[in-house]
Amino acid sequence: MTANSKFIDYIDEALEKSKETVLSHLFFTYQGIPYPVTMCTSETFKALDAFEARSDDIVLASYPKCGSNWILHIISELMFADSKQKYDYPEFPVLECGDPEKYQRMKQFPSPRILATHLHYDKLPGSIFKNKAKILVIFRNPKDTAVSFFHFHNDVPDIPSYGSWDDFFRQFMKGQVSWGSYFDFAINWNKHLDDENVMFILYEDLRENLATGIKRIAEFFGFSPSGEQIQTISARSTFHAMRAKSQETHGAVGPFLFRKGEVGDWKNLFSETQNQEMDEKFKECLAGTALGTKLKYNSYCQP
Numbered sequence: 001m002t003a004n005s006k007f008i009d010y011i012d013e014a015l016e017k018s019k020e021t022v023l024s025h026l027f028f029t030y031q032g033i034p035y036p037v038t039m040c041t042s043e044t045f046k047a048l049d050a051f052e053a054r055s056d057d058i059v060l061a062s063y064p065k066c067g068s069n070w071i072l073h074i075i076s077e078l079m080f081a082d083s084k085q086k087y088d089y090p091e092f093p094v095l096e097c098g099d100p101e102k103y104q105r106m107k108q109f110p111s112p113r114i115l116a117t118h119l120h121y122d123k124l125p126g127s128i129f130k131n132k133a134k135i136l137v138i139f140r141n142p143k144d145t146a147v148s149f150f151h152f153h154n155d156v157p158d159i160p161s162y163g164s165w166d167d168f169f170r171q172f173m174k175g176q177v178s179w180g181s182y183f184d185f186a187i188n189w190n191k192h193l194d195d196e197n198v199m200f201i202l203y204e205d206l207r208e209n210l211a212t213g214i215k216r217i218a219e220f221f222g223f224s225p226s227g228e229q230i231q232t233i234s235a236r237s238t239f240h241a242m243r244a245k246s247q248e249t250h251g252a253v254g255p256f257l258f259r260k261g262e263v264g265d266w267k268n269l270f271s272e273t274q275n276q277e278m279d280e281k282f283k284e285c286l287a288g289t290a291l292g293t294k295l296k297y298n299s300y301c302q303p
């Protein structure tokens with residue numbers, strides 16, 4: 001990613017819009033889900049219905065703050081190892097963000113195109129399934145996800161802040177945050193983890209063993225990096241390596257986006273009552289499900 005890429009331009013534009021936006025005006029609702037007015041519009045959502053996916057598109061699906069920029073980086077490294085061509089981000093990679101004409105422009109882009117998305121499964125454009133694009137879905141434990149989301153709002157100077165962690169927690173649990181409820185997102189995906197062309201990856205597993213995760217991702221998308229290339233990509237994809245380059249890759253927001261990259265940071269913010277409330281919600285929504293097991297909640301969300 002270069003300093004002049006569309007990626008940084010788009011983030012800077014969204015930050016500029018955020019400066020003039022107060023929290024009470026940050027969201028608009030489209031088909032029942034709140035989205036930030038600084039990044040999404042209903043015109044773009046309508047245009048998205050007609051988006052034509054390709055079978056070789058690389059789809060990266062995640063709820064916000066579950067590591068999408070990490071996976072994007074790994075994929076672009078794999079593409080570089082494969083073809084020696086840098087993926088130049090001709091467009092901001094989050095499919096649902098941007099102007100409605102972006103889908104027309106995207107028709108001209110060479111394959112493979114990288115499509116990141118925070119959309120819930122049932123809001124994804126039908127052509128992704130019809131044309132059998134491969135989808136990598138990345139999940140992170142809900143407690144660290146919430147904490148990362150809160151800090152993003154409250155640490156980035158131009159993004160509307162919440163009054164306190166307690167305020168944010170209340171809204172997160174109600175799903176009144178950008179891209180809606182973590183739990184609805186998870187319930188929706190739970191039914192599709194074994195679908196053809198879908199692969200699941202857990203943030204915490206990737207952190208535990210980056211090289212193994214990169215190998216799995218490469219195999220899924222049909223890249224064949226050598227052992228040495230896997231090692232090089234792993235070294236370039238650690239939190240510290242990515243944070244060190246974050247201003248270059250993501251502009252002013254970089255150091256806030258690559259904040260801590262830890263597992264268990266929730267222990268610094270969750271009260272006993274909030275722990276119990278989220279444990280109950282997890283039980284109600286995901287306990288005993290395939291995704292509930294894959295999230296390893298007892299390992300990552302218990303004190």
Ligand SMILES: Nc1ncnc2c1ncn2[C@@H]1O[C@H](COP(=O)(O)OS(=O)(=O)O)[C@@H](OP(=O)(O)O)[C@H]1O
Binds near residue numbers: 062066147149207238
């Ligand atoms: N390499 C690497 N290793 C470990 N963790 C990493 C890495 N890259 C990004 N991150 C962490 O991912 C969190 C941001 O998630 P997203 O990229 O999905 O954010 S966004 O929704 O696109 O804004 C954010 O988490 P927190 O640090 O907990 O806030 C990032 O630090």
